[in-house]
Amino acid sequence: MSTANQTSKPLEQYIHLLQEKKNIILQGAPGTGKTYTTASLAVRLGNPDFFELEDHTKVMEEYERLRTNGQIAFCTFHQSMDYEDFVEGLKPELQGEHITYKVDDGIFKQICEQARSAEGKDIIACIDNYLQKIRGKENQREIPSITGKAKLQVWWEEGNKTLSIRSTLSKKDYAPARPSIEKIKAHAIGKGGENNWSAYARAFIKAVKEEYQIEDDTSSTPHVLIIDEINRGNISRIFGELITLLEADKRAGSKTHPITVTLPYSKDSFSVPSNLYIIGTMNTTDRSTGSIDYAVRRRFAFITLKTDPEVIKTCIKDDAVRAKALALFKQINGDGTDDKASFIATHQAGDFDLEDLKVGHSYFIAETQEALQLKMCYEVIPLLREYIKDGILQGKEEDEKYFAAWAKGECLNTEPAEATADSEA
Known part of the structure; x- marks a missing residue:
């Protein structure tokens, strides 16, 4: 089986899950490809006739076309975001010498309207x-x-x-x-x-x-709302009463339990169209914000993206650079789930799963030895230092030896020195 088929098979499974559930969250450690997978899902859903998912450039070109066409919308949740930003709210406007307030539609209401009236x-x-x-x-x-x-x-x-x-x-x-x-x-x-x-x-x-x-009357043309860092916002506050409308059987056009609500500011009758799909992303190591509550969880399906050395093998063409990257990947993350000798496994702390602590494969993808060295020096090592500082990993005495070797793009030799002939005598 080709690499392309191996890659597209799980993607098609994700598409099927998204079509059934309507809302999914891609979760995983930093660097596991959540952003690119999200783009690929949005493109594949928005244009079922697009099959060149292995060509990053073409995927992003099609993504931009669909975004410009209104089929894809993107936003990032943050701690200060609220219902008025996301759905609708009153915004002040200067009319001559007087200040008036108008209802301003947020990104969620806008894409719902676009999805609803795209065709039909x-x-x-x-x-x-x-x-x-x-x-x-x-x-x-x-x-x-x-x-x-x-x-x-x-x-x-x-x-x-x-x-x-x-x-x-x-x-x-x-x-x-x-x-x-x-x-x-x-x-x-x-x-x-x-x-x-x-x-x-x-x-x-x-x-x-x-x-x-x-x-x-809603369109059948798929529309996708991508919410990056979804766990960094207060989801219940941001969606408000609309959280119920996200469920597949509560969408407009559903034959079971379609629900319509009256929005508080505009007094518009509002429902979520069945052709709108939501893809969220979240880093599993990010504990700086509140956890996603059960009411939200049951309305989303969760897909965990794992750190995968096969991506490194596929993406790096130069044999020497690929060998260096895979060696560094193995020393830091280990060789499979049972490897207990890796840097991550020996430094594991707290209640984090080992998979959540691994450094994502994208951190190891480079075209040259120099580029790989820069990634290690300015991306991987700072990330691991931050993990240690936050107590996600345990700090140890030999850490600086590892960091010094990795900063040069080399693995640290952890094998004991061989006994010399004199010492054996």
Whole structure:
């Protein structure tokens, strides 16, 4: 079996798991290839006809194409991130001499809207068709406000770039609200919004969806949200009430338990489309943040990526450099799970699994001996020093001897010196 087939087989298993579960987290020690695996998964899911997963350059080119097309979105969780950043929140905006607040969509809400309206019934075409129905004041329609507590009159004067909207309770003969049609369309596909008349714009979009029965119509085109360092954020706080909607059977279009909620700021009806997939990554050695709670865990499947010397064998073409890299890898990480003589195994501390402590294979991939030496000196050794400092590894007297040898790109000779002929006599 070729290396390509060996590599693609687990990837296809991950794709199948992602399609069933909708949400997965790739976990592992630093350098185990989580970022690249995430990109490959997103590309393979977003474009089922893409098969050149062994070509890093082509994978990243396709990744960028899908990202530009709106099928892939990327964000990194951090300790100060919250619901208002991720889903939606009120943002101040200066209007002349006054400060107003508008609802600002976060990355999660944006990609949900993009996934929902990517294909199927074209919301843009439906808006254009609806405009023709309300052309002229004499053809005005009465639609509910976004909260449903009031009624709005809406019409369009041909040639105008704005709608005309007013409350039925208004005594004015003209329309005080004139949201931009272009911005309404952008909002409908999750690529912008009407800032000045946001509530009116959302009410109009809702009316169009109800007119053409596309409120719950979702696309089948896969969309992927990548959340890097997912464990560094307070997931329950960031997702809020939407954490329940992540489950496969709670998604829009599900035949079992589809759930729709009303968002607190915009008052929009909201559901998570079934064609949105979430891929998170987390370092198993990162204990600086809180652990992921059970409510979150049961909504994600966890895939552990292990340190693999076979990747080094495949990626390094130069025989001499490959031999050096594999020797260093073996001395630091060991040769298999039963090797107890490696640096990591003899320095293991605390409650960490041995696999979590190993230095990832990407740290050993270099084209030249000089590049390998630089990686050892400025990446591997500082990482191990940090582990020792944090108590993840136990420090020992001979550590500096190891570090001095590795900084030169060499293994430390740990074999006892052979007895000389004189000493044997």
